[in-house]
Amino acid sequence: MELLWLTVGIVIGAIATSACWFSWSYAKRLRDRKSRQRSRHVSKIKSIRSFQSWAYGLQRDIKQKYRQKFDPKEILITEQEQLQKQMLWETIVESAPIGYLQVDQDNRLTVCNQRAAQMMGINNLQQGLQRKPFLLQIIRSYELDALVEQTRSQMQGAQIDWVFHPAIPDPADPVPQTSKPIRAHSIYCPNRQVGIFLEDRQEAVLIAQQxxxxxxxxxxxxxxxxxxxxxxxxxxxxxxxxxxxxxxxxxxxxxxxxxxxxxxxxxxxxxxVGITPCLHKSEIDLENLIKAVWTNLEPIANRKKISLNYHSDGQIRLHGDESRLYRLLLNIIDNSIKHSPTLQSITVAVAAIDDFVQIETIDAGDGFPEEALPHIFDRFYRIDPSRTRSGLDRGGSGLGLAIASQIVQLHEGTISAHNHPETGGAWIIIKLPKHL
The missing domain is CATH 1.10.287.130 (Signal transduction histidine kinase, dimerisation/phosphotransfer (DHp) domain)
Structure with a gap:
C-alpha cells in the first residue's frame, strides 16, 4: 500500500515538475520574441530617423546650391547679356548688304530685314511681322517655299537661282511689276527654323548680257x-x-x-536671244567619229606621248548633227590632251544606257578645283593657275567647254564635270538621246 502511494506521489511530482518547466520555457520564448520585436522596431525607427536626416540634409544642400546658382543678380546679368546679343544680332541683320528672312517650324515669317523687304516687294513690314504671316502669304514664290522645305527635310543648307515675279498689289489697278533674278542661300536653324539670305543678281545678269x-x-x-x-x-x-x-x-x-x-x-x-540653230541630223557611228577626232589631234598628243584608250559596249549609233558632235568631242579631247602630263593616256568610254548614249572622257591631269566645278561650262571662264596642283596656266579662250555645253543642249542631252576618284584628272560625262 505504501509502495502504491509512493509511486503515485512520484508520478504527481514528475507531472508538476514537467508543467513548471514547460511554463517557464514558454514564458522565456515569449520574452525572447518580444525582445526581438522590440529591437526590430527600434532598428526601424533608427532607419527612418536616419533617412529623414539624410533627406533633410539633401534638401538643405539643394536649397543652398539653388540659391548659389540662381542668384537674382546673376539672373539679371544673364538676361542683360541675352538682350545685348539679341540687339546686336538685329543690328547686324538690319545693316547687312543682302536680304535676310527667317521662318519658324510652321513656315511663319519671323525675321525680315529692310533689304529683303525691298527685294521681295513687302510693304508695312513691321505690321506684317507682328501678325507672323505664313511665308507664301507675304511672298508669292513657290521656289522659295520649296527651298525652305528642302532645307528642313535635309537639315542642311541649299541654294537656288530663280527669277522672282512680284505679285500685283491691286488686281483692280494692275501696275506692271519688274521681275528680278534672285539667288537664295538657306541655313538650317534650331527648332526646325530656316534662315534665308537673298542676293539680287540683276546687276550680274546685266553685265553678263552686255x-x-x-x-x-x-x-x-x-x-x-x-x-x-x-x-x-x-x-x-x-x-x-x-x-x-x-x-x-x-x-x-x-x-x-x-x-x-x-x-x-x-x-x-x-x-x-532664243534663235536655235538648225541641226543637220544623220545616223552617226560613234567609234568612227571618235577615231576621226583622235586622228586630227594625234600630232598634238604625240608631242607629249599621250595615247588613247577607247572602251565601248559594241557598235553604238545615234542620230545627231555630225559636224557639231565632232566639234563637241574635239573640244573635250583637246582639253584633256592639253592638261595631261606626258606619258599618260586619255580614256574615252562609250556605253548605251536605255534610250541614251553615255560618253565619258577621263585624263590624269590636275583636274578641276572644287570651287570651279559649277562654272566649268561658263563662257570665258578660266581656272586660276594658283588653284591647280601644277600651278600652270590652263590657257585657252574659255570658250571650248562653253561651246561643248551648247552643242549638248542643242541635242537635248546633259554634260557634267567631275574629278575622277582614281586618276584625279578631269572627268567629263555626256549623255545624249539616241533619237532626237
Missing part, C-alpha cells in the same frame, strides 16, 4: 575681214614656190580655226 552682246558684235565684225584674208591666202597658195607652200597651208588652217571660233560665237549669241 558681255555676250559685245562678243556677238565683235564676232560679226570679224567675219568679213576673215573672209578677205582667206581669199588672199587661197590666191597666193597657187603662186608661191612649192617650198613655201607649207606655210600658206598652215596660214589657211589657222584662218579656218579662227573662222570656226567666230561661227561658234555667233551661234552662241543667237541662242542667247
Amino acid at each position: 558681255r555676250d552682246r559685245w562678243t556677238s558684235d565683235v564676232a560679226h565684225e570679224l567675219k568679213t575681214p576673215l573672209t578677205s584674208i582667206r581669199l588672199v591666202a587661197e590666191t597666193i597658195e597657187t603662186r608661191v614656190d612649192p617650198s613655201a607652200k607649207i606655210w600658206v597651208e598652215r596660214l589657211l588652217n589657222e584662218i579656218e580655226r579662227i573662222t570656226n571660233l567666230v561661227n561658234d560665237l555667233l551661234e552662241l549669241g543667237q541662242m542667247d
Whole structure:
C-alpha cells in the first residue's frame, strides 16, 4: 500500500515538475520574441530617423546650391547679356548688304530685314511681322517655299537661282511689276527654323548680257575681214614656190580655226536671244567619229606621248548633227590632251544606257578645283593657275567647254564635270538621246 502511494506521489511530482518547466520555457520564448520585436522596431525607427536626416540634409544642400546658382543678380546679368546679343544680332541683320528672312517650324515669317523687304516687294513690314504671316502669304514664290522645305527635310543648307515675279498689289489697278533674278542661300536653324539670305543678281545678269552682246558684235565684225584674208591666202597658195607652200597651208588652217571660233560665237549669241540653230541630223557611228577626232589631234598628243584608250559596249549609233558632235568631242579631247602630263593616256568610254548614249572622257591631269566645278561650262571662264596642283596656266579662250555645253543642249542631252576618284584628272560625262 505504501509502495502504491509512493509511486503515485512520484508520478504527481514528475507531472508538476514537467508543467513548471514547460511554463517557464514558454514564458522565456515569449520574452525572447518580444525582445526581438522590440529591437526590430527600434532598428526601424533608427532607419527612418536616419533617412529623414539624410533627406533633410539633401534638401538643405539643394536649397543652398539653388540659391548659389540662381542668384537674382546673376539672373539679371544673364538676361542683360541675352538682350545685348539679341540687339546686336538685329543690328547686324538690319545693316547687312543682302536680304535676310527667317521662318519658324510652321513656315511663319519671323525675321525680315529692310533689304529683303525691298527685294521681295513687302510693304508695312513691321505690321506684317507682328501678325507672323505664313511665308507664301507675304511672298508669292513657290521656289522659295520649296527651298525652305528642302532645307528642313535635309537639315542642311541649299541654294537656288530663280527669277522672282512680284505679285500685283491691286488686281483692280494692275501696275506692271519688274521681275528680278534672285539667288537664295538657306541655313538650317534650331527648332526646325530656316534662315534665308537673298542676293539680287540683276546687276550680274546685266553685265553678263552686255558681255555676250559685245562678243556677238565683235564676232560679226570679224567675219568679213576673215573672209578677205582667206581669199588672199587661197590666191597666193597657187603662186608661191612649192617650198613655201607649207606655210600658206598652215596660214589657211589657222584662218579656218579662227573662222570656226567666230561661227561658234555667233551661234552662241543667237541662242542667247532664243534663235536655235538648225541641226543637220544623220545616223552617226560613234567609234568612227571618235577615231576621226583622235586622228586630227594625234600630232598634238604625240608631242607629249599621250595615247588613247577607247572602251565601248559594241557598235553604238545615234542620230545627231555630225559636224557639231565632232566639234563637241574635239573640244573635250583637246582639253584633256592639253592638261595631261606626258606619258599618260586619255580614256574615252562609250556605253548605251536605255534610250541614251553615255560618253565619258577621263585624263590624269590636275583636274578641276572644287570651287570651279559649277562654272566649268561658263563662257570665258578660266581656272586660276594658283588653284591647280601644277600651278600652270590652263590657257585657252574659255570658250571650248562653253561651246561643248551648247552643242549638248542643242541635242537635248546633259554634260557634267567631275574629278575622277582614281586618276584625279578631269572627268567629263555626256549623255545624249539616241533619237532626237
